[in-house]
Amino acid sequence: MGQLKIRNMEEFAAVSGISRPTVSKYFNDPESVRASTRKKIESALEKHDYHPNVFAMNQNRRKTKNIGVVVPNLADPFFSEIGRRVELACIEAGYSPILLSSHGSPTMERDNLNSLRSLKPAGVLLAPFGRMSDKDAVQAFGADFPLVLFDANMSDTGQAFVGTNNAQSVDLMVEYLCRSGEPPCFFEMKSPSNPNANKRRQAYLESMERHKQTPNIFQADGEGWNFEEIGSVEGGRLLLEKAFSTNTVLCSNDRLAIGMLSAAYGLDLRVGHGADCHLRIAGHDDHPFSRFTCPPLTTIAQDYNAIANRAVSTLFGLLETEERPSDREETLFEGRLIMRDSA
Known part of the structure; x- marks a missing residue:
């Protein structure tokens, strides 16, 4: 015959020879029962392969876990x-x-x-x-x-x-880009899905003012979560039209930047900070894929x-x-x- 199927805690208490309140106490906190009782319960658990319904236990409490x-x-x-x-x-x-x-x-x-x-x-x-x-x-x-x-x-x-402190993080990136090359333009979605995007735009404007640079904001059509596609299509269009006023583009997030990197590759534009490069692209978030793009993406890491x-x-x-x-x-x-x- 097959192993007895234990359907609930009452049945487990019966086959283990331990009272139902003690079994319940064990499942809430194993250290709250005596060592000898704990050993007996654990032996029965192993023998009968019983796993309590955690959600049902929680629902029977005034406060759940x-x-x-x-x-x-x-x-x-x-x-x-x-x-x-x-x-x-x-x-x-x-x-x-x-x-x-x-x-x-x-x-x-x-x-x-x-x-x-x-x-x-x-x-x-x-x-x-x-x-x-x-x-x-x-x-x-x-x-x-x-x-x-x-x-x-x-x-x-x-x-x-x-x-994340977007004012601090965006200012850190703008300072670096201004110090290491041409000041950045800012590329974002016209209808961003996340309020962080608005904070980053404002941080960019304030940081460019502090660095006595002229801000240039470019907004992409599209909404939702297809950031890479929007970055590729809209970013590619702006690159093809030579719309950016400098050779440096700071994207509102890494996923937009990853899309723009793809567009640059398709247009045979070399991205990087070498003398033979056409433009620089940076992002924000340190997306898990950003270190594996080609070239690897300069970005801001959130903690x-x-x-x-x-x-x-x-x-x-x-x-x-x-x-x-x-x-x-x-x-x-x-x-x-x-x-x-x-x-």
Whole structure:
């Protein structure tokens, strides 16, 4: 006959000879039961190959150990990487992360938050669309659950925000490009999906003014998350028209820059800072692929680890105190210049 199938904790308690409350106590915290009892439970677990339903256990608690993590698009390696680090930080702290992607859709972002409500999360970490988000829905969720935003900020939403200091990071790049060659033009999308883009444009304008240079902004048609295609098509068009007033282009993000690198290759334009090069291209974010482009992309590295760890620790701090802070906390980490061959 096959091995007895254990369907729930009651059946496991019966076959292991341990009371149901003690078994439940073990699954909540193994160190909370006596060593001899713990050994007996673990022996029964191995014998019967039983795995408790963590979500069902959580739903039976007044407070669950579920942590929701919502990002705009997991197909974007930036969000998959930072989402992965947030997820690992939750696991290390003993929580059960539920990682959800909104797949580039603000409507799905709202639906993800509604789905998390049914799981009664202890708290949620959200990288919102920002301008495109349903602000009322996000604020309503934040009124009911501890909510920490990361990457993209939405004013007066959630209890805290953690991200990159775009003013510092863009100024760092502009200073380097002005110092090492012709001052940069700025290339962005006309309708950016992320509020960071607007902050970077403003930072570019202010930095160029500080360096006593004339700013030149070029905006690409298109919206959504097909940044590489937009960078290639629109960037290629501007390169073909010789629209850029200098030989240096700072793209609002690395994915636009990767598209422009492709367009430059197709137009037989050599990118780099050598005497035989036609132009320099730089980006922002240190996209996981940016070191493998041809040539490797000069960019600004965001501190993934610091952002992920601070977002998680901030949320856990809210859970421990069980109090809503009187002031919304904002934490910005500085970017780091990564000099590669493209600029």
